[in-house]
Amino acid sequence: MDSVSRYGYINSKLRARIGSMMSSGILDSMIKAPNLGEAIASLSGTQYDELAQVYARTADLQQVELALFSREVDVHKDIIHALDPRPASFVSVLLEKSEIENIKNAVRLWYSANALHHSISYRAAYIYRGRIVHDIDWTRIVNALTYDDLMQAFHSTPYSGLFGQYSDQRLEKEGLFDFEIALDHLWFDSLYAALDHLDKADREVAEKVYTVDADLKNILNLIRYGFYHHCDSARLSRVFIARGSLYSILEKKVSKGELTFADAREIIKRRYPEVNEQLGQMEARGELSTSHGELAYGTLAIENYLAKRRRKEFTSILSGDPFTIGTILSYIYLCRSEDNTIKAILSAKYYGWSEDQIRREVN
Numbered sequence: 340m341d342s343v344s345r346y347g348y349i350n351s352k353l354r355a356r357i358g359s360m361m362s363s364g365i366l367d368s369m370i371k372a373p374n375l376g377e378a379i380a381s382l383s384g385t386q387y388d389e390l391a392q393v394y395a396r397t398a399d400l401q402q403v404e405l406a407l408f409s410r411e412v413d414v415h416k417d418i419i420h421a422l423d424p425r426p427a428s429f430v431s432v433l434l435e436k437s438e439i440e441n442i443k444n445a446v447r448l449w450y451s452a453n454a455l456h457h458s459i460s461y462r463a464a465y466i467y468r469g470r471i472v473h474d475i476d477w478t479r480i481v482n483a484l485t486y487d488d489l490m491q492a493f494h495s496t497p498y499s500g501l502f503g504q505y506s507d508q509r510l511e512k513e514g515l516f517d518f519e520i521a522l523d524h525l526w527f528d529s530l531y532a533a534l535d536h537l538d539k540a541d542r543e544v545a546e547k548v549y550t551v552d553a554d555l556k557n558i559l560n561l562i563r564y565g566f567y568h569h570c571d572s573a574r575l576s577r578v579f580i581a582r583g584s585l586y587s588i589l590e591k592k593v594s595k596g597e598l599t600f601a602d603a604r605e606i607i608k609r610r611y612p613e614v615n616e617q618l619g620q621m622e623a624r625g626e627l628s629t630s631h632g633e634l635a636y637g638t639l640a641i642e643n644y645l646a647k648r649r650r651k652e653f654t655s656i657l658s659g660d661p662f663t664i665g666t667i668l669s670y671i672y673l674c675r676s677e678d679n680t681i682k683a684i685l686s687a688k689y690y691g692w693s694e695d696q697i698r699r700e701v702n
Contacts, residue, residue, distance in 0.1 A: 342540065342662040349421045350666040357657070357670055366680055370697050375688040379403065387681065400689055401465045407678050408467055411437055414674050418667055425536055426664050429545070431472055432526075432533040433671060438471040439522050442498065445480040447515065449489055454511045473497065486510070501525055520578055527553065527580050537664065544656060544665040551652045553583030555645045558614060561589065561603060562641060572596045584610055611648070617641050650676060 365385055372378035376394070383391040393399075393406045415434040419427045445466050451457045459481070468477045473496040483489040486507035493499045501521055510518065530549060534542055560578045564570040570578070575593050579586060588606055592598035600622065608615035617640060653672040656665035680701050687697045 342538070342660075345423055345426070346662045346664070346666070349418070350661055353418075353666050353670040354657070354661070357666075357673060360673060360677060366677070366684065366701070369681065369684045369688075370694055370701070372688065375400070375685065378685060378688045382681075390681075400685060403685065404682055405465050405467060407682060408437070408441070409469070411675060411678055412467070412469070412471055415671065418671070422667075425538070426541060426667070429533045429537055429541075429664065430667065430671070432529050433668075435472050435529060436526055438473065438475070439526050441467050441471060441477070442475070442522065443515075443519055445477055446489070446518070448481055449483055450510060450515055453484070453507070497529070498522075498525070517577065524580065527582055531582060540660065541664040544659065544663050545668060548652050548656065548668060550583050552649065553580045554585050554610065555649055556580050557583055557585055557589060558607060558611065559642060559645060562618075565593075565598070565603070566600065613644060613648075614641060617644060 363385070365382065365387070368381040369378040372381055379391055379394040382388060387407075387410075389410065390403050390406050394403050397403075412434065415430060415437070419430050419434070422430060448459045448463055448466065451462075452459045463481045466477055466481060475496060475498075476492040479492040480489060483492065486505075490499070490502045493502050501518075504521075505518060534545055534549070537545060557579050560580075561575070564578050565575050572593050572595075576590060579590055579593070581590070585606060589598065589603075592602055592606075600618075604615050604618050607618070650672075653669045656669045659665055683701055684697060687700065692700075
């Protein structure tokens with residue numbers, strides 16, 4: 340099947356949805372709403388109508404967030420069902436990212452109950468229990484009394500090998516940080532393996548955006564864990580995603596204990612000069628030698644820039660070949676971005692933020 344036949348119909352539908360999404364005033368209406376209830380009510384009659392119905396029925400913001408997650412899963416599945424096997428398999432890998440986030444949430448509950456001895460009965464109601472990509476027994480995770488019980492929930496999935504590398508004693512000693520990083524690495528490995536099975540045009544489009552995705556993830560990890568939390572070289576090396584254009588040189592410097600702030604700026608400047616400028620401003624203000632709070636503020640500014648850069652990469656796809664997987668990648672990204680913005684606005688309304696405060700955070 341040629342690319343026009345493969346993507347012509349679905350991409351035209353998705354481009355229409357993207358146009359509607361970008362021109363809609365939903366987010367503005369939510370921001371202007373005087374309170375949380377009114378913000379959610381403004382979703383009535385839109386593609387997010389189900390969220391308004393859930394809140395009207397439960398008055399529970401976390402149930403609304405769960406419905407939003409369920410919608411994200413459904414968006415991916417609708418696209419998968421409309422595609423040929425090879426691109427469908429790739430979109431399934433993208434959906435695994437949502438599955439991994441759900442795994443993290445479920446394992447955190449198990450850890451909270453079994454390692455920290457906290458009650459989880461209330462929070463367990465907000466774990467998504469449906470099938471996402473693989474056959475995972477979510478209820479068994481939440482109810483597991485031992486690590487072996489936890490592992491059994493994943494016995495027929497690609498995650499079983501990772502769980503086999505850990506134990507309850509190791510998690511109690513180390514916490515969940517390394518385990519969750521390992522899950523992220525597993526997803527990137529699956530993503531790049533899936534890239535190899537795409538047609539040439541699809542692979543070129545996807546490689547471009549996910550190379551930048553890996554770069555931005557590694558820049559954030561370097562700033563957050565290298566210069567903010569001052570992790571040692573071994574831990575920082577484990578945090579890096581072994582993909583992207585910056586990884587090799589960053590890893591080489593870190594593994595030798597030779598990566599200075601000046602080195603990091605020089606490496607980043609080659610591909611992302613704007614980030615280098617922001618790092619220079621942080622250094623000039625003395626944030627690197629002062630309190631963590633001030634450094635956190637500078638880090639947040641860089642995170643906001645990188646989020647905008649990521650959005651630019653995905654939306655730029657729309658000006659390219661309309662008969663590739665690119666439109667689908669852009670649509671999935673924009674849906675997830677809009678969902679995250681809705682979640683942020685609702686959280687801000689819950690905590691009583693002003694309209695100006697919310698606009699500064701989400702724009």
